[in-house]
Amino acid sequence: MAVETKKKMANSITTAGGNFGDQIKSWPERVKTFYNDVRTETRKVTAPSWKEVQATTAVVVITVFIFGVYFFIIDNVIQKGVSFLYSYFGH
Numbered sequence: 600m601a602v603e604t605k606k607k608m609a610n611s612i613t614t615a616g617g618n619f620g621d622q623i624k625s626w627p628e629r630v631k632t633f634y635n636d637v638r639t640e641t642r643k644v645t646a647p648s649w650k651e652v653q654a655t656t657a658v659v660v661i662t663v664f665i666f667g668v669y670f671f672i673i674d675n676v677i678q679k680g681v682s683f684l685y686s687y688f689g690h
Contacts, residue, residue: 647655
């Protein structure tokens with residue numbers, strides 16, 4: 600949100616006086632300011648290129664694979680440890 604927008608909102612709340620009736624009266628102006636900010640920011644949004652989509656997808660797939668292998672190894676180590684403890688203290 601732009602600085603001038605924050606100032607506008609602060610001014611509208613300040614001029615509202617803080618009581619409930621004044622805040623209700625300033626509501627349309629605050630909604631209009633918010634809507635204009637949303638439109639401004641939405642115009643700045645761009646879609647990624649096909650090359651960027653491929654690159655980020657590759658990163659995600661590789662990362663998921665690495666984490667899958669990591670958790671598989673950790674799970675097996677913990678399973679072996681717990682099995683060892685049960686067999687050691689079970690006798």
